[in-house]
Amino acid sequence: MNKDPQKELRDFQVLGRAIPKKDARIKASGRAEYADDISMPGMLHGKLLHSPHAHARIVSIDTSRAAALPGVRAVVTGSDFPNIKFGNLPQTRDYLPLPMDTVRYIGEEVAAVAAVDEDTAEEAIDLLRVEYEPLPAVFDPEEAMQPGAPQLHANAPGNISAHSAFHFGDIDAAFAKSDYVREDVYETQAVKQGMLEPHACIGLWDNAGKVTLWSCKMSPYVTWRQLAMGLGLRPGDVRVVQTFVGGGFSGGKQEAMPMDFCAVLLSKKTGRPVKFVHTMDEVLTIGHMRHPMKIWLRTGTARDGKLLAQHCRLIANGGAYSSIGGFSMYLAGAMLNLPYRVPNIKYEAHRVYTNNGFCGALRGHTIPQFCFARDSQLELIAAELNLDPLDIRHRNALQPGDVTANGFRIGTFAFDECIERVAKLSGWRDKRGKLPKYRGIGFGCGSHLSGARLMGHSASAAEIKVQEDGTIQLTTGSTDVGQGADTVLSMIAAEVLGIEVDDVGFTRVDSQTTPVDPGTFGSRVTFFTGHAVKRAAEDARRQLAEIAAQKMGADPQDLVFRGREIFNPKDERQRIKLKDVVRWGAFQLGKIVSGRGSYAAADEKIDFRTGEGNLSPAYNPSACAVEVEVDPETGRVTVVGFWGADDSGTPLNPLGVKGQVLGATVMSIGHALYENLIRVDGQVMNPSFRDYKMPLATDLPKLADFQHSNVITWEPEGPFGAKEAGQGAGTGVLAALANAVYDATGVRLKRLPMTPENILFGIKRVREQKETRRP
Amino acid sequence: MNDLMPVSLQVNGIRYDVAIQPWRTLLEVLRETLTMTGTKRSCGEGQCGACTVLLDGKAVSSCMYLAVEAQGKEILTIEGPVGGDPALEQIQRSFAAKGAIQCGFCTPGMVMITKDLLSHTPEPDEDEIRDALVGHVCRCTGYVQIVEAIQDAANGMQAAARGMQDAASAMQDAAGATQDAAREMARKGGA
Numbered sequence: 001m002n003k004d005p006q007k008e009l010r011d012f013q014v015l016g017r018a019i020p021k022k023d024a025r026i027k028a029s030g031r032a033e034y035a036d037d038i039s040m041p042g043m044l045h046g047k048l049l050h051s052p053h054a055h056a057r058i059v060s061i062d063t064s065r066a067a068a069l070p071g072v073r074a075v076v077t078g079s080d081f082p083n084i085k086f087g088n089l090p091q092t093r094d095y096l097p098l099p100m101d102t103v104r105y106i107g108e109e110v111a112a113v114a115a116v117d118e119d120t121a122e123e124a125i126d127l128l129r130v131e132y133e134p135l136p137a138v139f140d141p142e143e144a145m146q147p148g149a150p151q152l153h154a155n156a157p158g159n160i161s162a163h164s165a166f167h168f169g170d171i172d173a174a175f176a177k178s179d180y181v182r183e184d185v186y187e188t189q190a191v192k193q194g195m196l197e198p199h200a201c202i203g204l205w206d207n208a209g210k211v212t213l214w215s216c217k218m219s220p221y222v223t224w225r226q227l228a229m230g231l232g233l234r235p236g237d238v239r240v241v242q243t244f245v246g247g248g249f250s251g252g253k254q255e256a257m258p259m260d261f262c263a264v265l266l267s268k269k270t271g272r273p274v275k276f277v278h279t280m281d282e283v284l285t286i287g288h289m290r291h292p293m294k295i296w297l298r299t300g301t302a303r304d305g306k307l308l309a310q311h312c313r314l315i316a317n318g319g320a321y322s323s324i325g326g327f328s329m330y331l332a333g334a335m336l337n338l339p340y341r342v343p344n345i346k347y348e349a350h351r352v353y354t355n356n357g358f359c360g361a362l363r364g365h366t367i368p369q370f371c372f373a374r375d376s377q378l379e380l381i382a383a384e385l386n387l388d389p390l391d392i393r394h395r396n397a398l399q400p401g402d403v404t405a406n407g408f409r410i411g412t413f414a415f416d417e418c419i420e421r422v423a424k425l426s427g428w429r430d431k432r433g434k435l436p437k438y439r440g441i442g443f444g445c446g447s448h449l450s451g452a453r454l455m456g457h458s459a460s461a462a463e464i465k466v467q468e469d470g471t472i473q474l475t476t477g478s479t480d481v482g483q484g485a486d487t488v489l490s491m492i493a494a495e496v497l498g499i500e501v502d503d504v505g506f507t508r509v510d511s512q513t514t515p516v517d518p519g520t521f522g523s524r525v526t527f528f529t530g531h532a533v534k535r536a537a538e539d540a541r542r543q544l545a546e547i548a549a550q551k552m553g554a555d556p557q558d559l560v561f562r563g564r565e566i567f568n569p570k571d572e573r574q575r576i577k578l579k580d581v582v583r584w585g586a587f588q589l590g591k592i593v594s595g596r597g598s599y600a601a602a603d604e605k606i607d608f609r610t611g612e613g614n615l616s617p618a619y620n621p622s623a624c625a626v627e628v629e630v631d632p633e634t635g636r637v638t639v640v641g642f643w644g645a646d647d648s649g650t651p652l653n654p655l656g657v658k659g660q661v662l663g664a665t666v667m668s669i670g671h672a673l674y675e676n677l678i679r680v681d682g683q684v685m686n687p688s689f690r691d692y693k694m695p696l697a698t699d700l701p702k703l704a705d706f707q708h709s710n711v712i713t714w715e716p717e718g719p720f721g722a723k724e725a726g727q728g729a730g731t732g733v734l735a736a737l738a739n740a741v742y743d744a745t746g747v748r749l750k751r752l753p754m755t756p757e758n759i760l761f762g763i764k765r766v767r768e769q770k771e772t773r774r775p
Numbered sequence: 776m777n778d779l780m781p782v783s784l785q786v787n788g789i790r791y792d793v794a795i796q797p798w799r800t801l802l803e804v805l806r807e808t809l810t811m812t813g814t815k816r817s818c819g820e821g822q823c824g825a826c827t828v829l830l831d832g833k834a835v836s837s838c839m840y841l842a843v844e845a846q847g848k849e850i851l852t853i854e855g856p857v858g859g860d861p862a863l864e865q866i867q868r869s870f871a872a873k874g875a876i877q878c879g880f881c882t883p884g885m886v887m888i889t890k891d892l893l894s895h896t897p898e899p900d901e902d903e904i905r906d907a908l909v910g911h912v913c914r915c916t917g918y919v920q921i922v923e924a925i926q927d928a929a930n931g932m933q934a935a936a937r938g939m940q941d942a943a944s945a946m947q948d949a950a951g952a953t954q955d956a957a958r959e960m961a962r963k964g965g966a
Contacts, residue, residue, distance in 0.1 A: 030813020
C-alpha cells in the first residue's frame, strides 16, 4: 500500500497497456472452434428427452420403438448409469446423470438417444414412451417449507437444501440502542446467464476404457471430477478438453451436465464419438439460473445515519437440485455488510428445494440480490433521516485496514473515492432533485471479492516451458471464457521475462496435461492464477539467469530481463539475447528451462458454519449513478446515463478491465429492468430469446453518457497490485436503478424486474395517494 | 434418402453444387454440408444475430432462411472470399483493437452486420450504429466497444478510400508527367 501505483505503472513494460485479446483475430474471422464447430469421423448426434412433469415417479420407460427407428444407434436411461449421485460436497450430492425413478422439474432430462443425424435423434425422442405417476409438486419456497408440503429429497426434511446462519456482535442490544429502525422486504427473480453459445459437448469412450469429453466448460476440472464420480470411474481415466467458450457467466458450463454423461455413455454403447448441442429452449429451461430471493432486511442506525445493526433473513428458491447452492447461501451473508461498516450482524438464510429448474451461480452469484435490498433500503433511511444519499454512504464506508464483524481483513478499499468519482462524472450534485418530472438519478454501491478461500480446492498453478526461439508456452488450469484470461495471464508472464505478449502461447485446459485448477469463478483467475503465473515466470527467469550468468561470467543477481534480452545494467558487455541463452543452455548444458508456480492463499481458514474468517485475499468496492427517464404513459424506463467507478486495484490490462466492468454493468441493467424467467407451476413460459429479453445496443445510454472509471490502488496481496474486475462493478447497479426510478416517479419498487406494468401501477398508486391527501 | 434436391450455392465467390433436403436452413447447409462453421448457431429463431450472413450484400439470419432460397444469390460469410475482402478485414481489425471481442460468439454476426451497414451508410452516427445492431445480442461487452469498433472501422474505410483517391490522382499525375516527358523526348528527338 505504501507503493506508489503511478510509479509502478510507469515501470511496467507490458502490464498496464491496453492490449487486444490474444484470440480476437481468430474469433473475428470465424476460425475459432467452439464445441459445436467440431466434427469427428463417424460422429453421432444426441438428443435428450425432458420431463413434462414437475414431480413424478418414473414407472417405466419403453425405448423399443425409438431404438428400432432406422438411423438410431443407441438409447440410454438412468438405469444405464451406476446410480451414483454427484455434487461438489457430500451434503450436496443429490444429482444423477439421469434420474433413476423420480423427476423433479419440468425439463429434467430423462433419457437420451444417439443417431446418425440430429433430425433422426429428435424423431427417436418422440418415440420414447415413459409412464409417469405424477406426484404432488411445490413451486413456492415458503410453501415448500411448510409441514405437509411435498418432499423432493428424502435426506432433506422440510425441503431445506442449505441453511446458513451467523451472528456477529450483539444484534438485540444494537437495535435497542438504534435511533431509527426499519424493515423492508425485497424480492428478486430468476435470471439466466444468457450466453450466446448453447451448451455443447462431444463424448468419446474408447476401447481402452478411457473417457474423453470435449466441451465448452469454464471450469473443466469441476466437470472432470463430477464426470468421474457419476460414472464410477477413476478421474485418471477421464479426460476433459476445453474448447473455445462462447460465454459462460457460470451455470452449466461450471459443472457436469446430463448431456455430458449421456454423450460418453452413448459413445460406449456405439463405439462412436457422440455430440450434443442444446437448443436455446433447453438452455433456458434447465437449471443453473440465478437464485430468486425473498430478502427481509431490518436495519438500525444512529440519528446521523451511522449503521449499527443489520438483521437479514432470506429465502432462496433453489429449485430441484443443489448445484453450488450451499456456498450461495454462505456468500450472501458473508458479503452482507460490504462495502459498509456494520458492527452487528445477524443472518439467516434458507435455500429451499422446489419443483423448478435448479439455481446456481451467475455473475455476482448471490451478492447482487443482497446489494439491491441493502442499497435500496439505505436510500429510504437517508430520506427518513433527511441525509444526503452520498453522505450516508461516506459515513458508513468501510476503510482500508478495517476488519469486518465476520473477520474480513480489508486491504485496499478506495470506496470514498469511488463515490466521489461517480458524483463528479455523473454531475450528481447538479442533477439530484433538479431534474424535470419523470427524470431521475439514483445511486448504488456494491462490492466483490478477488477469489474465495474454499473448503476443498483453492490453489491455482502454472507451468512455463521456455522454447528455443525465446518464446514461451504457458499452461494453467484456468480457462479463457472471453473475459481475457488468455491475455492478462500472458502479459504477467511477459512482464516477468522481459518478452512481448505475442511471445507467449496460451493453451486451453486439457485435464491430461494442464495443471489442476478449481475453475473460473469468484473473480479468482487474474488474482489466484495470476500469482501462479508470476511465480512460474520468476522460476523460469531464475533458471535462465543462472545459464546466462554462466555464459557471460556474470552474477545472476545483477541480470535484468527486458526487450527479449538479458543484461547487466552495470556492465554493457554483459548482454545476450534470451533465445541464445535458451539454446546454449539446452544444447551445451542439457538444461531445459521450465518454470512452475502456484498460489493457494492458504494462510487463513474460513469457518463456514459460523461464517467467521477472511474469505478472500482482497476486496473491491464499486459505486454507480444511473439517470433514467420514465414514460408516464407506458411505464417504460429509458436509461439515459450511467457513470460507475470501482477500485480494481491496478488494472493490468485496461482494455480487459473495461470490457469486464461494462459487461457486468449491462448484465445488471438487464437484471433490473427486463430479464425474468417466468415460471407458472414449474413451466418456463419464456424459453426463447424472443421472450426472455436481454439488453440490446439500443437500450443503453450513448457513449458520451456511459462511463466507467477505475480508482487505481496498489493491492499488496494482488499480482502486480491487481484485484478483481469482472463482477463487482455490476453489484450496485440494481439498487441504483431502483433508486433512480423512485427519484423519477416516486414509485419505490422492491421487486425485480422493474417492468413497465409495475411502474405504471406504482405511478397510479402515487397519484391516488396524493389525491386522497387533498382536503 | 430420396428427398435430396440438387442445389447450387455461390458462397464467398465459389460455386458449390450440393444435394440437400429442401427444408435445410442456409445455416445448416453452411455449417454441416459445406463445413463453414464460422457462422454461429445460437437462438435458432432470428433473435440473436449470431448466424448473420450477407445475401447480395444484405444481412439475413441464416437460421431463418432456407438454403434453396439462397440459390442465385451471392452469399458472403465470415470466412470471406478467397483472396480477402478489405472491408471485412478492416472491420475485423477494428473489432479486435477496440476490445469488441470477448467470448467471440456474437462476433461473426456483428462483423457481417457492420459490413452491411457500412456498405450503404459509410459514415454512420451513433444512433444509426445502434439501430443496425438491434437484431444482435452481445452478452459480454455491454456494446460500448462494439459501437466504438464500428466507428473505428468506418473511419478506417473512409481513410482507405481517401488514400485510394489520393493514390489514383497521384497515378494520374504520374501518368500525365510520363506523357509530358514522352512528348518532350519526341520533340527533342524530332529536332
